[in-house]
Amino acid sequence: QKEVEQNSGPLSVPEGAIASLNCTYSDRGSQSFFWYRQYSGKSPELIMFIYSNGDKEDGRFTAQLNKASQYVSLLIRDSQPSDSATYLCAVDQGGKLIFGQGTELSVKP
Amino acid sequence: SQTIHQWPATLVQPVGSPLSLECTVEGTSNPNLYWYRQAAGRGLQLLFYSVGIGQISSEVPQNLSASRPQDRQFILSSKKLLLSDSGFYLCAWSDTGTGELFFGEGSRLTVL
Numbered sequence: 001q002k003e004v005e006q007n008s009g010p011l012s013v014p015e016g017a018i019a020s021l022n023c024t025y026s027d028r029g030s031q032s033f034f035w036y037r038q039y040s041g042k043s044p045e046l047i048m049f050i051y052s053n054g055d056k057e058d059g060r061f062t063a064q065l066n067k068a069s070q071y072v073s074l075l076i077r078d079s080q081p082s083d084s085a086t087y088l089c090a091v092d093q094g095g096k097l098i099f100g101q102g103t104e105l106s107v108k109p
Numbered sequence: 110s111q112t113i114h115q116w117p118a119t120l121v122q123p124v125g126s127p128l129s130l131e132c133t134v135e136g137t138s139n140p141n142l143y144w145y146r147q148a149a150g151r152g153l154q155l156l157f158y159s160v161g162i163g164q165i166s167s168e169v170p171q172n173l174s175a176s177r178p179q180d181r182q183f184i185l186s187s188k189k190l191l192l193s194d195s196g197f198y199l200c201a202w203s204d205t206g207t208g209e210l211f212f213g214e215g216s217r218l219t220v221l
Contacts, residue, residue, distance in 0.1 A: 014127065031206045042215070046209055049208070085221065095203075096143075096158055097208070099153040099155075101152035
């Protein structure tokens with residue numbers, strides 16, 4: 001069983017729409033959760049992290065965490081073509097970040 | 110501010126040849142350091158991590174090895190490359206407060 005799972009996509013949304021990216025994890029002891037964005041051929045960059053159940057908002061991005069259901073999601077409002085990238089979910093396990101396989105997002109103008 | 114550099118950026122190596130990728134971090138002391146590999150179209154696989162000089166933990170048994178000869182230097186090596194070693198190798202350091210990983214620019218390895 002994979003430790004961190006994401007739908008690989010591709011997920012295609014029109015410009016201006018809300019993109020919803022989901023991630024589930026298997027380790028109930030995990031306390032920290034991260035979303036990274038990776039453009040093709042580049043290294044990942046952090047979008048945001050979340051520790052507590054509920055929502056955390058940063059600009060157009062909202063991370064949602066539900067520890068009881070072991071899922072974390074990322075919402076991107078007013079999606080732009082520049083948001084087209086692969087989004088990686090990462091879960092802390094004892095000081096190591098374990099990554100999902102990533103979801104490819106395509107925002108169509 | 111902290112910076113991380115890794116090199117070389119790209120390399121093409123024949124099967125059976127050796128490998129050495131280097132990574133250095135500046136602006137922080139005693140960082141936790143990591144090597145990840147990303148195969149084409151895949152997520153990041155943790156290969157090695159280090160919490161201090163000479164302290165290496167291996168996550169995946171394979172023909173790769175890592176060393177940390179200095180506090181802010183992390184090296185990934187192989188004596189004989191396999192075709193399956195091709196991929197995008199990423200070095201990273203972590204902020205012990207937030208747990209966030211900061212990645213280097215990556216090294217793209219093609220084994221032919």
